[in-house]
Amino acid sequence: MVARSSEVRPSAVRHGAAPGVGGRRGRGAGRLAGLGLGGVALLVLLTGCDVGKTFEGFGWPQGGISAESHRMYDLWIASCVAALAVGVFVWGLIFWCVVRYRKRGNALPVQTRYNLPMEFLYTIAPILIVSVLFYYTAIVQTDVDKLSKNPDVTVEVVAFKWNWQFNYRDGQGTEARTTASTLGTSEVIPVLVLPTNRSIRFEETSRDVIHSFWVPELLFKRDVMPGKIRNVFEVSRLDAEGAYVGRCAELCGSYHAFMNFELRVVSPEKYDQFLAAKQSGKSTQDALAQIGEEPYAQTTQPFDTRRTQSNFNPDSAPAGTGS
Known part of the structure; x- marks a missing residue:
């Protein structure tokens, strides 16, 4: 083992001092620079086209309808492109x-030790x-999260089981007054009507x-x-x-999966007409029909509560038999 080791070390020295090593190192640095430029070019190319649509949002849902959803989507796509370039x-x-x-x-390859530029790159690049x-x-x-x-x-x-x-309010906070309200039932899906191009505050309580x-x-x-x-x-x-379906996204009980509502986005003019109709005493369905909208939810339907019959032991079933 000692003799073999003594043979390897000189060969390594001779290999490191052989003519052309500097040229090979220069070519290696050139390839490394080429890879870096190629990654930058790929990043520029991907950010210049509709990457999200091409790659189906990289797993992020598409078709957001709010300004905030567009910003979150853009952040996700940019992060994925950056990760792809690094990869x-x-x-x-x-x-x-x-x-x-x-x-x-x-022959033993050239051994590199204490390469400060490389160690600096490997430390600083991830931090950046x-x-x-x-x-x-x-x-x-x-x-x-910004509030105006x-x-x-x-x-x-207001959420409740199930x-x-x-409630459409005339101000913010608990001191504000409710001017119109829509209440969902087991027979009718509640429809939340909101306008385009207006800022909307949601105040949630259960x-x-x-x-x-x-x-x-x-x-x-939001919880x-x-x-x-x-x-x-x-x-x-x-x-x-x-019309956009709304759901409860927190496991809350037996009928959690059926706790749906519908968001109906209309023009500001129609929204004002709808709110005036509600304030005059009309139901949500009548107010929707008055502004030319479908009176009932289009994206979901009420669930069957089966509250009018015995679910587990019907009276007509003989004792000891299944149903």
Whole structure:
């Protein structure tokens, strides 16, 4: 073992001092620079096209209808593109090392120690990447959670087992007055009517357990807490008119899966007409029909409560038999 080791070390020295080593190192640095430029070019190329649509949002839901949903979607796509660029660069380095330093005889490859530039790069680059991602994440999060002093519309969302009540308020906080209300029942899905191009504040509270207010097209959900806690958030504007299903996203009991509602987004003019009709005493269905909208929910339907019959032991079933 001693003799073999003494043979390897000189060969390594001779190999490291052989002519052309500097040229090979220069070519290696050129390849490394080429990989970096290729990664940057890929990043620029991907950010210049509709990457989200091409790759189906990288798993993030598409079709957001609020300004906040667009910002969160853009942050997700940019993060995925950055991760893809870093991944391509790292895989390029791995394959380059596999090819460049593959075994070529019994000579020991050149040994590199204490390469300060490389160690500096491996330490600083991840810190820079994480810092940039954290910076933009903090900006988007702050923007999504931002509250204005005087939103155009304020809606109180009241959740209970297993339905929803939407109160249209004349101000913010518990001291505000409800000017119109929509109450869901087992027979009728509640429809929450909101306008486009207006800021909307949601003030949420629960009468029993924790629920969760979720419209998938808003691309985020908010817990509805019982007691004195009022979970408040705002949407700066809604972009697209239409009917969108809403759900409870927190397991709250037996009929949790059927605790649905519908968000109906209309023009500001129609919204004002709808609210005036509600304030005059009309039902939600009559007010919707008056502004030319479908009176009942289109995206979901009431669940069958089966409350008029015995579910587990019908009276007509003989004792000891199944049903």
